[in-house]
Amino acid sequence: MDHPGTYLHWGVIQISVANLIVIGLMLLVFVLALVLPFPRGRQRP
Amino acid sequence: MSTTDDRMWTARLRNRATRALPPEQLMPDRQPAYVASWIYVFGVATLAALLIVLVSGAALALEGPQWYHGSPEGRFVNSLHLWSVELFFFTMVIHLWGKFFMAAWRGRRAMTWVTGAVAFLGSIGTAFTGYLVQSNFDSQWIAGQAKDGLNSVGLGAWFNVLNYGQMLLYHVVLFPLVLGFLVIWHVLLVRRRGVVPPFEDAPATAAEPAPAPEEVAS
Numbered sequence: 001m002d003h004p005g006t007y008l009h010w011g012v013i014q015i016s017v018a019n020l021i022v023i024g025l026m027l028l029v030f031v032l033a034l035v036l037p038f039p040r041g042r043q044r045p
Numbered sequence: 046m047s048t049t050d051d052r053m054w055t056a057r058l059r060n061r062a063t064r065a066l067p068p069e070q071l072m073p074d075r076q077p078a079y080v081a082s083w084i085y086v087f088g089v090a091t092l093a094a095l096l097i098v099l100v101s102g103a104a105l106a107l108e109g110p111q112w113y114h115g116s117p118e119g120r121f122v123n124s125l126h127l128w129s130v131e132l133f134f135f136t137m138v139i140h141l142w143g144k145f146f147m148a149a150w151r152g153r154r155a156m157t158w159v160t161g162a163v164a165f166l167g168s169i170g171t172a173f174t175g176y177l178v179q180s181n182f183d184s185q186w187i188a189g190q191a192k193d194g195l196n197s198v199g200l201g202a203w204f205n206v207l208n209y210g211q212m213l214l215y216h217v218v219l220f221p222l223v224l225g226f227l228v229i230w231h232v233l234l235v236r237r238r239g240v241v242p243p244f245e246d247a248p249a250t251a252a253e254p255a256p257a258p259e260e261v262a263s
Contacts, residue, residue: 022131022135025135026135026138026139026142029135029139030084030139030142030143032083033082033083033084033086033087033139033143034082034083034084036083038081038082038083040081
């Protein structure tokens with residue numbers, strides 16, 4: 001870990017691979033939260 | 046006719062607080078059925094991560110830098126503080142995305158949205174000052190870069206990121222107090238106004254109460 005991170009360059013945009021992975025994971029979890037079924041709790045009698 | 050109680054500020058404050066947030070609304074045991082979705086989990090996940098941030102931060106403050114840089118237990122708690130902050134931002138951003146696409150400011154919830162947005166910005170400031178008080182070479186380098194950035198936009202005369210004592214107090218006292226106040230206000234507003242309903246369940250106008258949906262135990 002004791003070395004500079006790897007960066008991607010795309011015009012004026014510059015982002016580290018680590019940050020890009022985190023953003024990708026957030027998008028993945030967001031989509032999963034929308035589509036995965038939620039376990040049903042007990043219903044009100 | 047006013048009673049003695051009505052003239053006392055404690056009684057007036059108590060009555061006002063009870064009217065604004067009745068106990069059953071403050072600590073509900075039922076939630077609308079639409080809350081049974083994973084997208085509603087990320088707000089409370091953010092709060093859980095914040096709790097770990099505060100507890101691990103308190104341990105770091107108690108023991109000091111020699112402990113959290115020089116002992117295995119200290120380094121563990123130091124890492125716990127970092128990774129709970131990572132988790133805090135991870136879940137908070139998903140919470141923000143979810144609420145943005147729900148237009149969660151509907152139904153007189155504008156202040157709930159605003160307090161959440163300001164808490165998000167305050168969290169960024171708190172995290173940045175955290176980078177400055179690691180008491181290592183990394184924090185020195187970050188402070189140097191931050192100083193140049195802040196001076197370039199004219200904020201350098203207001204506070205000094207190279208002033209370790211000032212940044213430490215910002216990080217462990219000032220920002221946590223402000224952030225804690227905003228988070229408590231945000232959660233109380235969520236309790237008062239309720240969780241925003243899906244578009245199809247929302248009333249036609251903001252003045253109308255939301256229809257009572259099927260409820261599930263929370």
